Amino acid sequence: MPNPVASLLSSRRFLPYFMTQFFGAFNDNVFKNTLLLFVAYAGAGELAISSTLFINLAAGLFILPFFLFSASSGVLADRLEKSALIRKIKLLEILIMALAAIGFITQSYLVLLLLLFLMGTQSALFGPVKYALLPQQLRPKELVTGNALVETGTFLAILLGTLLSGFIASADNARLIAAAGVLSFALLGYFASRYIPRAEPSMTATKPFRWHPVRQTRHTLLIAHKDPVIWLTIMTISWFWFLGATYLTQFPNFTKDYLRGGESAVSCLLALFSIGIALGSMLCERLSRHRLELGMVPVGSLGISIFGFGFSSLIPAQLPQFETLTAFVSARELWPLFINLLLLGASGGMFIVPLYTLLQRRAKPDERAQVIAALNIYNALLMVCSAITGIVCLTILHFSIPQLFMLLSVVNTVVFVYLARKLPVYVVRFLLTVILRLCYRIRLTNLHHIPNQGGALIVCNHVSYLDALLLIIASPRLIRFVMESDYASFPAIRPLMKRAGVIPIDGKRPSEMKNAFTQIQNALDMGDLVCIFPEGRLTTDGEIGSFMRGINLILYRAPSVPVIPVALKGLWGSFFSRYHKGRACSRFPRRFFSRVELEAGKPIPAEEVNHQILKNKIAELRGDQL
Structure with a gap:
């Protein structure tokens, strides 16, 4: 079976898009951080305003376009052919970076400040089409992998761009290198975008486009609000960006004041955090097996709380001043802190990838880019709130930075509890997936026969x-x-069974039997997937037992519903079967990591089968393998 990551990265449907978004995020960070480093070390008289004011203005001007232009860019992305729109946005980036190159060479810092605003505008325009394009170019089973790669690429681009800006700023011909670099990276992004396949508009435009930022923003936010699932997903993603912005903002002072490291040590923490997110994103892709696995979201949230608390509480009491990166990395007393930071990032990657995938799948095709635009608006808002929170906690409430990090972990624990209560069935399913795949070699065959809806x-x-x-x-x-x-009514699991929609049945009570058949029919009519074991009990000899005739009544009451026969193989003789003296779970397990297979047959119309035909179909699927 081909590796899905390698398959996507070698596909024209994805690779040009991936390289385009990578160079976009990379160039954003090279330009912004190089400019801020030049300003921080500018000589007297080089700046028309103070460096502190300049840096704060830069932060505000870069994020302001997300409030002004996100809604409009979402409308454009839904109305226009997406690959052409991306190329136009990349041409705009080339123009901005050409002017920035002149600004670097001539040291025109106020012009560069204006260009930073324009670069933020370009990013705001690119954001909605960036995520709205994926569902059009990728198959549904590729969407998780695609999002995992995008998040991996984004955070590695942030890391590499930040690191490169430090090297550029310290080089001998720094301004010439910066000028050549930002323009070259913009050109690379444009050349990559030329190979993105065509993606048709998601909606038909009935009126000419006009920029009405307030009206369009209000309309975009209303689109996000009307679906509670989309709204909750947006706020959860924005919470992640709130956390990330808070950590990244405080890393420099945290490193200097509490870890006694220099600029290179800050880069080390950034690298660990970014690599962790990349690893977590790819781990999400691996564990989910290319499907949307919402159970990872609460698990990732729990990891953020646990490892965030560990990161903030494992600071050694006595540390020397670290003059070099080698000395900083070699300090064994800091290794637990490094590990927690890496795992904090990995938890974030597991947390964020399913949410982006859910947002793309849940949004209507003709509103998808506008939903992403709403997300970008809230992301920007929460990042502003992050800055305000840092100011309030550190300067007014006089928290230390570790205490601020602990506060984040505590608040995020509340988020975890909320998500776990909202998604208990998904959490259990994800944990079961991990546990069972550690215990068995599970092979799934022909699961495409199970319909995606209905x-x-x-x-x-x-x-x-x-x-x-x-x-x-x-x-x-x-x-x-x-x-x-x-x-189903066992007290310890009854609440979970109820949340999972289990239909209880009691063959000894006719009234309950009738009620169960009614519930089954209603569930099928509502488009649910219902499973029944017609034997009614575990096999005692490994063979398929007689099917109860009650299934014929289910088939009679739902004649238009497809029936999918499924055969389980390799479980007979396991600890959980009645292999040993007709009793299950009666002796110590002797089989570990054994092969188990689940095979689905082709759907059959209910009106064409009965209990005996289904038994024969399942026996045929199972073959001789018990």
Whole structure:
């Protein structure tokens, strides 16, 4: 099976886009950080205003366009052919960087300040089309991988751009190198954009476009607000950017005052944080197996709290002054702090990738770019709030920076609890996925037969107590299981069973049987995926037992619903099967990391099957493998 990451990175559908967005983020950071370094070390008389005022103006002017132009850029991205729009934005970047090159050479800092605003404008224009393009170019199963690569590329671009700006600022011909660099990187981004495949407009324009920032911003935010899932997703992503902005802003003073390191030590912390996010993004892609796995979001949030607290609390009491990067990195007393920072970033990567994927899938195609624009507005707003929070906590409340970091961990714990309560079934599914894949070599075959939407009935043989769990982690959608009421009503798991939509059934009580069949029919009519084990109990000899005739009633009441036969293989003889004297879980496990397979058959119209035909179909799928 080809590696999905390598497959995307070698595909014209993705590689030119990836390189375009990488060079865009990279050049943003090279230009901005090089300019700020030049200003910080400018000689007397070189600046018309103080360096402190200049730096604060620069921060504000770069983020201001996200409030002014994000909504309009979202409308444009939905109305226009996206690859052409990207090329025009990249041409604008070349023009801005050509002027910036002149500004660097002539040391025209106020002109460069204006160009920083224009560069922020270019970034605001690019943001919505950047994320709205992905669902049009990638297949649904590639979207998680694509987003993971985008987040990886973005944070590595931020890291490399920041590091390169330091080298440029300290070079002998710094201004010439800066001028040549920013223009060259803009050209590289444009050349990459020329190979992005065509992506048709998502909506039909009925009126000419006019820039009305207030009206368009209000309309864009209303689009985001009307869907509660989109709104919650946007706020959760923006919370991540709030955290990231707070950490990155405080790294320089934190390193200088508490870790006793210099500029290179700050770069080291930035590198660990960025590499962690990149690793977490790719780990998300790996663990999710190319599907949207929302259970990672609360898990990532928990990691942010745990490792954020560790990062802020593991500061050694006594540290020497580190004169070199080698001495800083070699200090073993700092290694626990480094590890926590790396894992903090990795948790952030796991946290953010599923959210971007959910946003792209959930948004309507003709509103997708506008939803991303709303996200960019809130990201900008939360980053401003991050700066205000830092000022209030550090200068008014007199917190130390470690205390500020601890406060972030505490508040994020509240976010984790909220997300865990909102997504308990997804969290359990993700944890089950990790645990079962550590215990078994699971092979999933022909799962494309399970429809991505609409009601369907899964019918499966019953070999072990793991059967339902394997189906849970295998299915791209949540499954509503028909379960014996004694198990479904067990006090310890009853709340979770209820949240998971389990349909309890009791064969000894006709009224409950009737109610269960009604619930099954309603679930199928509502477009849910329902699974039933028609044998009604675990096999005692490894063979498929007789199917109960009650399934015929389900088929009769939902004749238009597709039925997907599924065969489980390799579970007979496991600890969770009745292999040992007809009892499950009755002896110490003896099989570890054994091969288990789940194979789905082609959908069959309900009106064409009965209990016996389904049994034969599943037996055919299973073959001789027990």
